[in-house]
Amino acid sequence: MTARSAAAVSSVLLACGLLVAGCTDYYEIPIETPIQPKMDVTGFQRVLVAGFIAGGTEDLDPNLETVRLLRSQLRTKSPLRVIEAEVLPLVEIAGDGKEIKENGATANTPSAPGAAGLTPINASAPADGRPQANGKPAPSLESQIKTEKDFQKYDKIFADVSYWKKLGEEYQNPLIVTGTVLFAPQQTAGFVTREQEVFDATGRRRVIPIRAYMERKGFMLIPKFIFIDGRTGATLYSETFREEVLYNAQQNTPALSSYFELMDRVIPSFLSTLSAQKIRGTRVLLK
C-alpha cells in the first residue's frame, strides 16, 4: 500500500467515523415550553363570565352559549373559581345607556336584571320605547345586530367603570369576563381548488387538483373578550378573534355545531390569557 492510498483509505475511514459519530451524537428529547399567561390574575380568586353583547343569528343565542362554554372551560382549565350566576342580558342593559348613566349600576345585577329603575329592553319593546305601529312584536336587539359595526352603539357599557365596579362588589370582586360575540351566517361563491379522482386509459387511479366554481355557505365568529377588574371596574385586557367556516352549499350544517367548531379554535387562546399553557414539542440535544 502506497502512502497516497493509505492516506486515502484513512480519510475515508475518518469520514465514515465522523458520519457514525455524527449520527449517534444527538438525542431527540421531548420538551414542554411554558407560555406565561397574557394577564396577571394572581390578585383574583374568582371569575365571573357575566354575559356578552351578541348577535348575528337567531338560530342560537350566542350570549348564552358563549357564557356556558367559557364557564365550563374555565372550571376545568383555570385556577380561578367560576361564579355561577344568571347570564346578564347585556345587550338589553347596554341598549338603554341613558338609564345606565342615570341610575348607576345598582339595578343591573345578574340577580335582579331590570330592577330598581333600570328598564331592560326586551324582545317586545323597541329600543326607543315607542310602541310598534303594526302591533307586531318588535325584533329583539340581538336580532338587530348583523355586523361588527352594530356593536359600536353598545360599546359604552364596557367603559362604564361604576357599573362593573358595582357588579364586582356584588360578587366579592372577581375578574369579570364580558365582551361582544358576533356569530353570523355567510355565503360566498368563487373558484376553489379541490382534488378529483380520475382514471386513465389503463385504469390507474390518480388524484388531481382542479379549480371549480363553488357556492359555499357557513358561519363566521368574531368574539371580543374583555377582562374587567371587579374591584375597580376598569378594563384590564381585551382581545378580538375572527374565525370562519365554509361548507358546500348543499351541506346542511346546524348553526350550533358550527358555533362549537369555531369556538374550539378560539378557546386555547382565551384560556392562555388567564393561565399558563405548555406547548409540547421536541428538540435535539447534541454532544
Add this chain to the structure above:
Amino acid sequence: MRRPILGCVLALLAIAPAAFANQRSEAKSQVEFGIKVAQAGLWNEALYRWQKAVQIDPTYAQAWNNLAIAYEHDGKFEDAAKAYQKALELDPKNLLIRQNYDLFKEINDRTKRRSSK
C-alpha cells in the same frame, strides 16, 4: 535575549492544542452528563451542567445548543434566544441547531405578538 522568548512562544504553541483538547474534553463530559440528567427529567441539573460546559469551553456550539433548550424548557426565552444565536454563530452550518432554533422562534414570535397586543 531573543532565544528565551522564542522558546516560550514555541512552548506555548506546543501546549495550546493540548490545553484546548483538555478543555473540550472536560466540557464534553459536562455536556454528556447534562444529556443524561435531562433525559431523566432533571432539567435544573442539566441546565447547571451545560452552563458549566460553556464556561469551560465558550466555543462549544453543541453545549450552547443544549443550554438554549434548557432555557427554553424553563420559559427563559431571552436567554434561550441568546444561547441559540451563539450556537449558530459558532456552527452556522449545523442543521440540527438551526432546526431547534426555528422551532423555538415560532413559539417565541407567537409569545411576542401576544404581549404586544
